[in-house]
Amino acid sequence: MTGLALRYRRIVIAAWAALLVLSIAVLGVRMLSSAPLVDNSVGIWFMKDDPDLQVYEDFNQQFGQKEWSILLLKAESVFDPLFLRDVAEITSRLERVEHVTQVVSLTNVRDSEATDDG
Numbered sequence: 598m599t600g601l602a603l604r605y606r607r608i609v610i611a612a613w614a615a616l617l618v619l620s621i622a623v624l625g626v627r628m629l630s631s632a633p634l635v636d637n638s639v640g641i642w643f644m645k646d647d648p649d650l651q652v653y654e655d656f657n658q659q660f661g662q663k664e665w666s667i668l669l670l671k672a673e674s675v676f677d678p679l680f681l682r683d684v685a686e687i688t689s690r691l692e693r694v695e696h697v698t699q700v701v702s703l704t705n706v707r708d709s710e711a712t713d714d715g
Contacts, residue, residue, distance in 0.1 A: 639664055663698070675703060 602609050643650035657663075668687070672680040685704040692700045 640650060640653060643653070670680075670684065670687075674680070681704060684702050688700050688702040688704050691697055
């Protein structure tokens with residue numbers, strides 16, 4: 598295989614260059630598009646003919662196009678001040694994301710109170 602690649606090195610280099618130019622062009626088009634660069638919505642995980650996708654889309658039509666994401670963080674204690682500071686920072690950053698409408702975390706939920714027994 599190496600001998601074949603070396604024998605036709607101009608073709609191999611031209612193919613690699615063409616692939617690189619094509620990849621950069623596709624990335625450029627995606628970056629300039631108004632569509633999200635990455636789509637990880639729930640609907641993308643269904644086959645287009647899946648009946649559950651229709652149920653999901655009907656639900657969204659009735660109750661709004663809201664999707665939930667859950668971020669789990671590991672900590673020794675949820676009452677650790679450094680951990681809570683980090684959660685507050687993450688919460689603040691997520692609240693500033695354009696399409697995010699609400700962020701609920703340990704640092705902004707109302708009526709939560711730490712007790713002696715945790």
